[in-house]
Amino acid sequence: MSGPASIPVGLSTASVWPLRANAGFELAAELGYDGVEVMVWVDSISQDVTALKWLSDSTGVPVLSVHSPSLLITQRVWSSDPEVRLRRSVDAALELGARTVVVHPPFRWQRRYADGFADLVAELEEASGVDIAVENMFKVRPPIGDRRRRVSAFHPSIDPTDVGYRHYTLDLSHTAAAEMDAFALADRMGDGLTHVHLADGTGKPVDEHLMPGKGNQPCAEFLEKLATSNFSGQVILEINTRSMRKPADRVRALSEALLFTRLHLGQ
Numbered sequence: 001m002s003g004p005a006s007i008p009v010g011l012s013t014a015s016v017w018p019l020r021a022n023a024g025f026e027l028a029a030e031l032g033y034d035g036v037e038v039m040v041w042v043d044s045i046s047q048d049v050t051a052l053k054w055l056s057d058s059t060g061v062p063v064l065s066v067h068s069p070s071l072l073i074t075q076r077v078w079s080s081d082p083e084v085r086l087r088r089s090v091d092a093a094l095e096l097g098a099r100t101v102v103v104h105p106p107f108r109w110q111r112r113y114a115d116g117f118a119d120l121v122a123e124l125e126e127a128s129g130v131d132i133a134v135e136n137m138f139k140v141r142p143p144i145g146d147r148r149r150r151v152s153a154f155h156p157s158i159d160p161t162d163v164g165y166r167h168y169t170l171d172l173s174h175t176a177a178a179e180m181d182a183f184a185l186a187d188r189m190g191d192g193l194t195h196v197h198l199a200d201g202t203g204k205p206v207d208e209h210l211m212p213g214k215g216n217q218p219c220a221e222f223l224e225k226l227a228t229s230n231f232s233g234q235v236i237l238e239i240n241t242r243s244m245r246k247p248a249d250r251v252r253a254l255s256e257a258l259l260f261t262r263l264h265l266g267q
Helices: 021-031 049-059 082-096 111-128 172-178 182-192 219-227 247-265
Strands: 009-012 035-039 063-067 100-103 131-135 168-171 193-198 234-237
Touching: 009 021, 009 063, 009 247, 021 035, 021 049, 021 247, 035 234, 049 082, 063 082, 063 234, 082 100, 082 111, 100 193, 111 131, 131 193, 168 172, 168 182, 172 182, 172 193, 182 193, 182 219, 193 219, 219 247, 234 247
Parallel strands: 009 035, 009 234, 035 063, 063 100, 100 131, 131 168, 168 193, 193 234
Antiparallel strands: none
């Protein structure tokens, strides 16, 4: 970071997939990121708080945030009960010194969890002091039927401001997929916007997580607005590097993404 008021810029361990979480810490240290967001998912290292603490200590890279296992492929990580998964995410954040837990809204079929989700988030925040930042999502095309139609898998909607929480994560790949105005969403989130997933997208109804500047989202302008606002949260690079077979290509992409972010934050 280049000044005391700088916004921390972190690297999601999801950005190095299919490499494991340890590679995220190592690349964050090598490239000069301010920390990492641990994506808790099928990678066993990402589920092991003791191993993550050792990685943070050994690389000198702090854990800025923990992404709760909210994806379809992580429905049995830590527990089959989504409430238990969220509680364990908060416990992990406390052990790792992370200030934020990122979580997706409940799936529509998680009725009991969905009914009590807002109260659960408020309870955990009050008890822990950890910010639980609920993330905006997007609709998808159904596997059969009208391919022009998009449906939501989330309750009550893809927009967490429809419910109202104390803290939010705004994901720019998701605003692209949802064909949602990122600035309007940020305005609805207001002072609750405490976490940003920086990536890009083209408007396809899929989670592309492109390099910032490679899609149709106002990534540069959004960062510039953050830098001149009272935003006191974190910006996390969450980009897709799965197609980059050569290590040098991944390093170059993550380095360029960091430079893009710092440039437009004025750091």
